[in-house]
Amino acid sequence: MSYDWQQAVTEHRDELLADLKTMLRIKSVRDESQATPEAPLGPGPQQALNQFLAFGDRDGFKTQNVDGMAGHIEFGTGDETLGILGHVDVMPAGEGWSHAPFDPVIKDGKIYARGAMDDKGPSMAAYYGLKLVKESGLPVTKRVRFILGTDEESSWRGMKYYFAHMPAPDFGFSPDAEFPLINGEKGNVSLELKFGGINGGSVTLQRFTAGLRENMVPGNAEATLSGAHLEEIEQAFNQFVKTAPVSGEATRTADSLTLAVTGKAAHGMEPREGINAGTYLATFLKDYDFGGDAAHFITFIADYLHEASRLEKFAAAYTDPVMGDLTMNAGLLNFTADQAGAITLNFRYPQGIDPATIRAAIDRVTSQWNVAISVGEAMEPHYVAPDDPLVTTLLDVYHRQTGTNAPAEVVGGGTYGRLMKRGVAFGALFPDCPNMMHQVDEYMPVEDIMKAAAIYAESIYELIK
Structure with a gap:
C-alpha cells in the first residue's frame, strides 16, 4: 500500500x-x-x-x-x-x-x-x-x-x-x-590529568580556564597572570591575536593581566572542526618564565595537545581501516594557583586499541612531571x-x-x-x-x-x- x-x-x-x-x-x-x-x-x-x-x-x-x-x-x-x-x-x-x-x-x-x-x-x-x-x-x-x-x-x-x-x-x-x-x-573514554598548583617563575599563573565539557572543543579560554613583564606580555599578546586564527582581548589591572581568547567550539568527536582557544592560549604563554606545576601545565598543553588530535606528539597515532583514526579532544583545561591544575582529554578510539594503551601513551610523557591520571568509564x-x-x-x-x-x-x-x-x-x-x-x-x-x-x-x- x-x-x-x-x-x-x-x-x-x-x-x-x-x-x-x-x-x-x-x-x-x-x-x-x-x-x-x-x-x-x-x-x-x-x-x-x-x-x-x-x-x-x-x-x-x-x-x-x-x-x-x-x-x-x-x-x-x-x-x-x-x-x-x-x-x-x-x-x-x-x-x-x-x-x-x-x-x-x-x-x-x-x-x-x-x-x-x-x-x-x-x-x-x-x-x-x-x-x-x-x-x-x-x-x-x-x-x-x-x-x-x-x-x-x-x-x-x-x-x-x-x-x-x-x-x-x-x-x-x-x-x-x-x-x-x-x-x-x-569507543569513547576520557582521561583526567591532575597537576599540582605550584608556581615558581618570575611570571605567576594565577588562573587558567578553558572548556565547558570534555566532549566539546573549547571556544573560549582565559588566563590571569601576575608578576614581572606584564606590559611586555600584553603587547606581545596583541600581536599574537593578529596572526593566529583566534581573537583575543587583554585587560590590565594594577597588579595583574587577564588574557581572553576566542576560538571556535565544535563537537569533540572531530577536534579538527574547531579551533581550541585553550591550546592556542597555552602556545602563546609557553615561552614566558613560569615555574613549577604552572610551567608543566602550560608546556604540556602547548607541546603535546595543540593541533595534535591524532596523538602524533605522543607517538601513539592509530588508524583502523574500518573505523578510522584514534582522536583526542582537549576539552577541559583548568589551573588555580596554590591549588591544582586539571586537564580532561576525551578520546574516540576504533577497534584494535583500548583505554589502557591510550593511558600508557599519555603516561610516558606526563610521568616526568608527577601527574596523576584517572581513567573514566569507557564505551567500547x-x-x-x-x-x-x-x-x-x-x-x-x-x-x-x-x-x-x-x-x-x-x-x-x-x-x-x-x-x-x-x-x-x-x-x-x-x-x-x-x-x-x-x-x-x-x-x-x-x-x-x-x-x-x-x-x-x-x-x-x-x-x-
Missing part, C-alpha cells in the same frame, strides 16, 4: 514547529547542584522530559516517566520492540550567540537555538514520524518505544537507568547523528554489519526519498544507538548541511527537519509493518 509520508508531514508542519519551539525554550542543561528526587539531573532536563511526554499524552500514546531519569512514548503491540532513542538535554550555550540561545528564532529558513540540531530538532522529527504512522491507520505487527534520555551530553545516566529498569528494545535507531546512516561508532566500539536488515531497510528508505545512493558510515561520535546490540544512528544531519552541534548559533534548516520527519515516518512503518 502506497502512502505519501511527505504530504503528511507538510500537513503537520506548523504543529511540528510549534512543538519544537516549546522544547527549545526549555534550558535543559544538566545541573545536579539543583537536583531533587523528582528531578535527579536538575530542573531543566526534568521539565524537558515532562513536556515531551505531555506531547505523547496529548496525541493518544501510552507514556511512562521512569523516575525522572528517562521516559518513553509507546505505540503498537507485538513480540518485538523497535526502539527510537533521543535525548532532551542540551549542552551549555556558551558565549557569543547572535540570538538568545533559548529563544528560538527562524531566520533565512533556519531555526536557531541550543538543541535545534542536537537533539531536539531531530527527536521532534522522529516523534512526528511515529505520530504519522499512528495516524495513518496502517497495520503494524511490532511495538515501538520512543525513549527519551536526560543527560546524553554527559554520562548517559538517564538512559543507562532506563535500560537497567525496563526491557531493552530488540533493535532500533537514534536520531542523533547524520544521514544516510551510522552503523559503527568508535560498536558495529552493526552493513547487511543487517535494520541497516538495509533504513538505507532503502533514505535512498528512495532523497534519490541518492550513499553508504553507511563509521564515526567518532557516540549515540544511544550503541546501547542496543542491533542499534544504529540515523540522521538527522543531511550531508550538505554544516554540522552545528555544540556550536555557537546552533541551527537546523527547517526544510531538513521536515524531510527528516518524512524519512523517519516511512522508516518506522517499514520496520514494524
Whole structure:
C-alpha cells in the first residue's frame, strides 16, 4: 500500500514547529547542584522530559516517566520492540550567540537555538514520524518505544537507568547523528590529568580556564597572570591575536593581566572542526618564565595537545581501516594557583586499541612531571554489519526519498544507538548541511527537519509493518 509520508508531514508542519519551539525554550542543561528526587539531573532536563511526554499524552500514546531519569512514548503491540532513542538535554550555550540561545528564532529558513540540531530538532522529527504512522491507520505487527534520555551530553545516566529498569528494545535507531546512516561508532573514554598548583617563575599563573565539557572543543579560554613583564606580555599578546586564527582581548589591572581568547567550539568527536582557544592560549604563554606545576601545565598543553588530535606528539597515532583514526579532544583545561591544575582529554578510539594503551601513551610523557591520571568509564566500539536488515531497510528508505545512493558510515561520535546490540544512528544531519552541534548559533534548516520527519515516518512503518 502506497502512502505519501511527505504530504503528511507538510500537513503537520506548523504543529511540528510549534512543538519544537516549546522544547527549545526549555534550558535543559544538566545541573545536579539543583537536583531533587523528582528531578535527579536538575530542573531543566526534568521539565524537558515532562513536556515531551505531555506531547505523547496529548496525541493518544501510552507514556511512562521512569523516575525522572528517562521516559518513553509507546505505540503498537507485538513480540518485538523497535526502539527510537533521543535525548532532551542540551549542552551549555556558551558565549557569543547572535540570538538568545533559548529563544528560538527562524531566520533565512533556519531555526536557531541550543538543541535545534542536537537533539531536539531531530527527536521532534522522529516523534512526528511515529505520530504519522499512528495516524495513518496502517497495520503494524511490532511495538515501538520512543525513549527519551536526560543527560546524553554527559554520562548517559538517564538512559543507562532506563535500560537497567525496563526491557531493552530488540533493535532500533537514534536520531542523533547524520544521514544516510551510522552503523559503527568508535569507543569513547576520557582521561583526567591532575597537576599540582605550584608556581615558581618570575611570571605567576594565577588562573587558567578553558572548556565547558570534555566532549566539546573549547571556544573560549582565559588566563590571569601576575608578576614581572606584564606590559611586555600584553603587547606581545596583541600581536599574537593578529596572526593566529583566534581573537583575543587583554585587560590590565594594577597588579595583574587577564588574557581572553576566542576560538571556535565544535563537537569533540572531530577536534579538527574547531579551533581550541585553550591550546592556542597555552602556545602563546609557553615561552614566558613560569615555574613549577604552572610551567608543566602550560608546556604540556602547548607541546603535546595543540593541533595534535591524532596523538602524533605522543607517538601513539592509530588508524583502523574500518573505523578510522584514534582522536583526542582537549576539552577541559583548568589551573588555580596554590591549588591544582586539571586537564580532561576525551578520546574516540576504533577497534584494535583500548583505554589502557591510550593511558600508557599519555603516561610516558606526563610521568616526568608527577601527574596523576584517572581513567573514566569507557564505551567500547560498536558495529552493526552493513547487511543487517535494520541497516538495509533504513538505507532503502533514505535512498528512495532523497534519490541518492550513499553508504553507511563509521564515526567518532557516540549515540544511544550503541546501547542496543542491533542499534544504529540515523540522521538527522543531511550531508550538505554544516554540522552545528555544540556550536555557537546552533541551527537546523527547517526544510531538513521536515524531510527528516518524512524519512523517519516511512522508516518506522517499514520496520514494524
